[in-house]
Amino acid sequence: MSFDVDLTMRRGERTIAVAIASEARLVALFGPSGAGKTSVLDMIAGLLRPDTGRIAVGGEVLFDSAAGLDLPPERRSCGYVFQDLRLFPHRSVAKNLRYGLELAPPERRFMALDEAAEFLGIAHLLDRAPHSLSGGEAQRVAIGRALLAGPRFLLLDEPVSSLDRARREEILGLIARIRDELALPIVYVTHDERELERLGAEVVEIG
Amino acid sequence: MLSPEEWQIVGLSLKVSAVAVALTLPLAFALAWVLARSRLPGKVLLDALVHLPLVVPPVVTGWLLLLAFGAQGPIGGWLDRAFGITVMFRWIGAALASAVMALPLMVRAIRLSLEAVDPRLEAAARTLGAGPWRAFASITLPLALPGVLAGLVLGFARSLGEFGATITFVSNVPGETQTLPLAIYAALQLPGGESTVARLAGISVLLSLCALVASEVLARRSGRGPHVL
Numbered sequence: 001m002s003f004d005v006d007l008t009m010r011r012g013e014r015t016i017a018v019a020i021a022s023e024a025r026l027v028a029l030f031g032p033s034g035a036g037k038t039s040v041l042d043m044i045a046g047l048l049r050p051d052t053g054r055i056a057v058g059g060e061v062l063f064d065s066a067a068g069l070d071l072p073p074e075r076r077s078c079g080y081v082f083q084d085l086r087l088f089p090h091r092s093v094a095k096n097l098r099y100g101l102e103l104a105p106p107e108r109r110f111m112a113l114d115e116a117a118e119f120l121g122i123a124h125l126l127d128r129a130p131h132s133l134s135g136g137e138a139q140r141v142a143i144g145r146a147l148l149a150g151p152r153f154l155l156l157d158e159p160v161s162s163l164d165r166a167r168r169e170e171i172l173g174l175i176a177r178i179r180d181e182l183a184l185p186i187v188y189v190t191h192d193e194r195e196l197e198r199l200g201a202e203v204v205e206i207g
Numbered sequence: 208m209l210s211p212e213e214w215q216i217v218g219l220s221l222k223v224s225a226v227a228v229a230l231t232l233p234l235a236f237a238l239a240w241v242l243a244r245s246r247l248p249g250k251v252l253l254d255a256l257v258h259l260p261l262v263v264p265p266v267v268t269g270w271l272l273l274l275a276f277g278a279q280g281p282i283g284g285w286l287d288r289a290f291g292i293t294v295m296f297r298w299i300g301a302a303l304a305s306a307v308m309a310l311p312l313m314v315r316a317i318r319l320s321l322e323a324v325d326p327r328l329e330a331a332a333r334t335l336g337a338g339p340w341r342a343f344a345s346i347t348l349p350l351a352l353p354g355v356l357a358g359l360v361l362g363f364a365r366s367l368g369e370f371g372a373t374i375t376f377v378s379n380v381p382g383e384t385q386t387l388p389l390a391i392y393a394a395l396q397l398p399g400g401e402s403t404v405a406r407l408a409g410i411s412v413l414l415s416l417c418a419l420v421a422s423e424v425l426a427r428r429s430g431r432g433p434h435v436l
Contacts, residue, residue, distance in 0.1 A: 073330070073334045104336055145335065
């Protein structure tokens with residue numbers, strides 16, 4: 001599995017340009033706030049269209065401006081954990097988790113709901129409403145929802161920046177396990193160097 | 208309590224209003240969607256056009272409908288030639304007048320509820336494998352639904368009270384276009400009609416009150432933010 005990304009996009013006065021060519025299990029986009037890290041994730045996920053460039057993950061081309069190729073987000077098999085989580089407020093935790101699971105073609109699913117709930121330690125939260133969850137709990141549910149959709153890779157946008165130190169350690173441990181046990185390649189966005197060391201990430205600087 | 212004729216008037220009013228909101232809902236939803244989400248260049252003009260029935264004298268709206276749907280009118284003439292249908296002096300014409308008058312209120316309510324749905328939730332649904340239509344049906348629509356229902360009830364209440372455009376467009380035909388407000392108006396013209404007026408007015412107030420309370424309850428539910436299922 002490899003990330004092969006090369007894209008540019010003009011946003012007003014600024015130009016976001018990034019090149020990632022990596023075989024690493026975990027690539028970190030590192031840079032100050034406002035450098036366009038989230039925009040890069042949005043472009044990889046297909047939520048934002050680069051002006052020019054190419055995005056390939058594990059040899060599968062998701063976007064290629066020269067070839068006129070632009071897969072819609074639902075066909076990119078990308079597990080995106082947003083910085084603002086975006087849990088569906090009108091669905092219980094279990095129904096949030098099931099959302100992507102039910103849409104995933106059977107051959108793409110690699111986890112059952114119970115398995116994921118166990119792995120993430122959220123089995124006791126399944127009947128709860130998203131707004132009743134703590135920050136760490138909501139983060140786990142968001143990760144679980146992305147995993148259950150059967151992604152080929154994960155995009156994690158500052159997954160621990162809003163958490164206290166104890167929760168941060170827990171989630172970082174979980175991410176390391178996803179990287180190692182599930183062997184899912186990850187693009188990880190952060191502005192904190194300590195997280196990079198903790199996860200042993202290959203670093204791509206932005207901005 | 209009510210005489211058979213008066214019950215018939217209430218029944219006709221409910222039928223006209225129900226058909227009016229049913230006719231308006233798809234159009235109101237489409238317009239609300241465009242106004243809430245699209246980047247159409249002429250959006251301000253469209254917005255103003257939609258709101259026109261709210262501020263134009265109803266008699267003018269009725270007259271414009273008469274021009275369009277009359278036997279010589281572009282739409283009325285076509286309906287007559289193609290299907291042999293006329294809406295003139297018919298209850299369906301009253302429903303049409305009510306529909307036009309209810310449109311701005313319904314568009315407003317639906318638009319507000321659509322604007323309250325965070326498009327980032329739809330983006331999340333897309334990354335989880337949902338196509339645009341499924342994301343809309345499973346995320347946007349359920350989150351906007353209380354507001355849509357509130358708009359429906361509000362439009363229904365507005366239709367029940369519709370007078371000016373209706374009487375101009377389809378006249379005051381007992382049993383066909385004589386809805387509650389028109390019947391009250393007719394009873395007022397008759398000597399000794401006061402008791403009829405009082406009963407019909409009472410019914411009108413009661414129906415409107417129910418509709419407004421229902422609409423408010425629904426609107427509050429939609430404005431509460433996070434929904435529990």
